[in-house]
Amino acid sequence: MQDLINEINESAKGIKRDEASVAALYDRYAPALYGRILKVVKEKEIAEKILQRVFINAVVDKNVKQSSHLTLFTSLLNHSRKKTYSTLKAIRMIEACCSSQSKGVVG
Amino acid sequence: MVKNVLLRNNVTITGKGDTVMLFAHGFGCDQNVWRRITSAFADDYKLVLLDYVGAGKSDISAYDKTKYSTLDGYATDILEICHRLNVKGGIFVGHSVSCMIGALAAIKEPSVFKKLIFIGPSPYYLNDGEYVGGFEQEDMDSLFEVMEDDYINWSKSMAPKIMGDRQEPELKEELTDYFCALDPEIAKDFARVTFLSDNRKDLPKIPVESLTIQCTEDIIMPMEVGRYIKENTPGNTLVILNDTGHCPHMSAPEQTIAAIKSFL
Numbered sequence: 301m302q303d304l305i306n307e308i309n310e311s312a313k314g315i316k317r318d319e320a321s322v323a324a325l326y327d328r329y330a331p332a333l334y335g336r337i338l339k340v341v342k343e344k345e346i347a348e349k350i351l352q353r354v355f356i357n358a359v360v361d362k363n364v365k366q367s368s369h370l371t372l373f374t375s376l377l378n379h380s381r382k383k384t385y386s387t388l389k390a391i392r393m394i395e396a397c398c399s400s401q402s403k404g405v406v407g
Numbered sequence: 408m409v410k411n412v413l414l415r416n417n418v419t420i421t422g423k424g425d426t427v428m429l430f431a432h433g434f435g436c437d438q439n440v441w442r443r444i445t446s447a448f449a450d451d452y453k454l455v456l457l458d459y460v461g462a463g464k465s466d467i468s469a470y471d472k473t474k475y476s477t478l479d480g481y482a483t484d485i486l487e488i489c490h491r492l493n494v495k496g497g498i499f500v501g502h503s504v505s506c507m508i509g510a511l512a513a514i515k516e517p518s519v520f521k522k523l524i525f526i527g528p529s530p531y532y533l534n535d536g537e538y539v540g541g542f543e544q545e546d547m548d549s550l551f552e553v554m555e556d557d558y559i560n561w562s563k564s565m566a567p568k569i570m571g572d573r574q575e576p577e578l579k580e581e582l583t584d585y586f587c588a589l590d591p592e593i594a595k596d597f598a599r600v601t602f603l604s605d606n607r608k609d610l611p612k613i614p615v616e617s618l619t620i621q622c623t624e625d626i627i628m629p630m631e632v633g634r635y636i637k638e639n640t641p642g643n644t645l646v647i648l649n650d651t652g653h654c655p656h657m658s659a660p661e662q663t664i665a666a667i668k669s670f671l
Contacts, residue, residue: 349556386549389542389626393550394558396626396653397503398435398589 326355329373333380340384350387354380412487417464420492421445422454427494429455429520431485433503433527433654434601435589437463440502443660447668452498457488461593470593478504478604482511489519496521498671502656503527503627504601510613511606517614524667525619527653529632530606530639538607539631547602554595607639616642618670620663624651644670 330351338347358376412418419438422428428448430441438456445454458465459481474480485508489497499509499520506528513520532540533547589597617640621633630647637645646666650659 345557353552382545383549386543386546387553389546390550390553391558392626393546394435394553397433 325358329376330355332373333376336377337380337384341388346387346391350380350383354383357383412484412491415460415466415469416457416484416488417466418488418492419456420453421456422449422452424448424450424452426452427455427489427492427497428452429457429485429489429494429497429499431457431499431501431505431509432459432462433501433505434597435594436502437465437589439463440654440657441500444656444664444667447660447664455488455492455494455497457485459597460484461590461597467590467593470590472596475593475596476600478508478511478600478606481505481508482515485509485512486516486519489516494519498522498524500524500667501526501528503529503653504597504604506619507604507606507609510609510617513615514609514612521615522671523613523615523617524670525617525636526656526663527621527625527628528619528636529628530610530636531604532602532627533605538635539629541627541629541632542602550598550602551595554598607635610636610639611641613640613642617644618666619643619645620648620655620666621645622648622650622652622655622659625653627653646670 333354334347334351337350338344341347341350354376357379417438422445430438430445432438432440437458441456445456448454460469460471460475461467471480474483485499488494489512495518497520499513499522501507501509501524503526506523506525507530509520509523509525513523529540531538532542534540534543619633619636621628621630623630633645633647637643646669648655648659648662648666650662652658656663
C-alpha cells in the first residue's frame with residue numbers, strides 16, 4: 301500500500317496537500333473502493349491502477365474533498381465508478397481496433 | 408528530404424488490373440488486415456497496400472512527431488505514394504481513421520481517386536451538442552491513460568472477460584491471440600490524432616463519390632455517425648452490414664466484398 305501512496309504523491313507533485321491526510325484518506329476508503337472496482341474489472345493490476353487514479357484525482361481535484369464523511373465517500377465512489385467504466389470502455393476500444401490484426405474473427 | 412516512400416510505408420503491389428485500388432489500414436493494424444478481401448479484387452485491379460509509419464513493417468525511423476500530429480501528415484504520405492506510382496482515378500479503401508485520411512487526400516488532389524470506400528469511418532469521435540460521436544471527453548481521458556499503461560497486455564487479459572456474452576471458443580482464442588501492430592510509443596500519438604481529430608467540416612468538400620460500410624453494432628462507430636456522413640457528404644452511399652464489430656473486412660469479408668463490388 302505504501303508504494304501506491306508514494307505513486308499517488310509523486311503523481312500529485314506540486315499540488316498543495318498534506319501527505320499524511322492522503323494516507324489517511326487512502327486507509328479509510330481504499331479497501332471498499334478497491335473491492336467494488338475489482339468486482340467489475342476482475343483484474344488486480346487494472347483495479348489497482350484505477351484506484352490509484354481515483355485517489356490522484358481526489359488529491360488534485362478539490363471538488364472531491366467534501367466535509368462530511370458520507371459525501372466524501374459518495375464522491376469517491378461515484379468517481380471510481382465512472383473511472384472504472386470509462387477504463388473498461390477504453391480497453392474495449394483498443395480491443396475493437398487491434399484485435400482485427402489477429403488471425404480470425406473479431407467482435 | 409522525402410525518403411523512398413514505398414520503402415517508408417512498406418508498400419506492396421499485387422493484382423492484374425490497371426486501375427489502382429489502394430488499401431489503408433486503421434489504428435492498431437497493418438496491411439495484413441486486408442487479407443480476407445483483397446483476393447476478390449486481384450483479377451481486376453492493381454492492389455496497393457501500405458503500412459503507416461509506425462505500423463507493421465514500415466520504416467519507424469521516418470516517424471516525425473510534428474508531421475504526424477495531424478491527419479494531414481498521413482494524407483501527405485498517401486499522396487506521395489500515389490505520385491510515386493502515378494495513380495490517377497484510383498479507388499481508395501480505408502478502414503476507421505484511414506477513411507478521413509483518404510478524404511483529406513482526395514480533397515487536396517481530386518484527380519488521384521475517383522471513388523472512396525470508407526469502412527467504419529468517423530469524422531469525429533466525441534459527442535458534441537446534437538452530434539453523436541459515441542464518446543465523452545472522460546472516455547478519451549481514460550483511453551489515453553490506459554495507453555500510458557500496459558494496454559496491450561490489459562486488452563489481452565480483459566478480452567475474454569469483457570466479451571463474456573459471446574461464448575464462441577474460437578473468438579476467445581482469437582482475442583487471446585490478439586496483438587497490436589503499432590509501435591507502442593507511436594500508438595499513443597496515433598491514438599490522439601485518431602480520436603481527437605474533427606473532420607466534420609471536411610465532409611462537404613469531398614469531391615468524389617464515396618461508400619460508407621458500417622456494422623449494426625460497433626463500439627467505435629455508432630449508427631448515427633453513418634447517417635451523419637451520408638447527410639453531409641455529397642455522393643455518399645451508406646451500406647449497413649448484418650454483422651457486429653469494427654472490422655467487417657475481417658469478420659464479414661463476403662458481405663464487405665459484395666458491398667464494394669456493388670459500389671464499383
